[in-house]
Amino acid sequence: MLEKNNILNDVIYKYREHFYKTEGLEIDTIKEHVENGRIVVLYNPNHKGIKPLLIGQPSKIKVNANLGTSPFLCDVNLELSKLDAALKAGAHTVMDLSTGGDLDSIRKEIIEKSPVPVGTVPIYSVAQKYIKKGQDVSKISETELLEEIEKQAEQGVDFMTLHCGVTKKGSEMAKHRVLGIVSRGGSILAKWMEVNKKENPLLTNFDKLLDICLKYNIVISLGDGLRPGAICDAGDSAQMEEVIVLGELTKKAWERGVQVMIEGPGHVPLHLIAAQIKSIKTICHNAPLYVLGPLTTDAAAGYDHITGAIGGAIAAYAGADFLCYVTPAEHVTLPNENDVYQGVMASLIAANSAEIALGYRDATNRSKMISMARNDLNWDEIVKYALDPNIIKKRREKFAAKEECAMCGEFCAVKMFK
């Protein structure tokens, strides 16, 4: 059970009509699910101009778009265009994962311009200071880490990925994998622990992290620093060791009134996704699950938004609550605006498919309205209810005056049957 959190109680009450309008959920239902940790409310009062967002079924399945520079490709304007593309496509949240350039000013700009909750991975900013100077990340001090987290909370970050569950034991286990550790945060911490011969500073300072997160109502996204990055590593001991630690930390956070999400896999073959989702949820006391894909094959670079959508649909149907998009640029390069748009659309399709299967009223109604409009060859209505209205308008442009579309022309089956 989540202990008292004053900011949260006020937000739920203040935005009850907004929640009812967007989610169809009554305030009592939301309160009950927030109290038992199944729903989190993303909302840092310092992030001006946003509306709070619910994550966790039975609220709708949400989609996140990752933004951010890299040391090789660092253009703030490109990141702001990517933010626009993500919002245009319908992303519910964005994460600034920048690792190149002036990270403070990029983060501030994204927070200022984003009307949706913003997430970060604070360890990147601390690590960048060392990497830029050619120094080793094992020199990061524990105080610096905590100061960075507090600074980003103060700036208005709504949720933070903190890889508190990567332990010395887990990272040792990951050495036996085909593809080691693929999480940037996870690998920084593994190196820090190995060199300093100490346990993960985010784990040993967990109580101090909770103080900061409670003060700003930061939702901790307990990172999966040991997530499998290869199909053949899926479900191994390193992954599961971390999940068990995350389950223990979830309870500790709730005892202090701090909200928690759990980050999930990774690369997982299709037939193992449902079992993994259900066991992670059980071990982590049904806290909302934020999945990265999951990717169902390692062989589809260039098309990994499709791989991620296949895995995301199955994961959401099995209980995952929040889908982190994957773009066509995954595993190859930094995404551009078009990649971001494609990635968000792919994840929204996955979320919508799962919601239909789960019987969500808005999703099933939407499908029915589209089908009725198709039966009437009513293109305005088809566009109105489509997940991506723009693409229909664009593709139909040349034959917009026709009742049928250019797929069958006078052979239009719908028309013929009538």
Ligand code: SF4
């Ligand atoms: S032309 Fe073919 S594809 Fe287009 S609306 Fe008619 S039946 Fe459907």
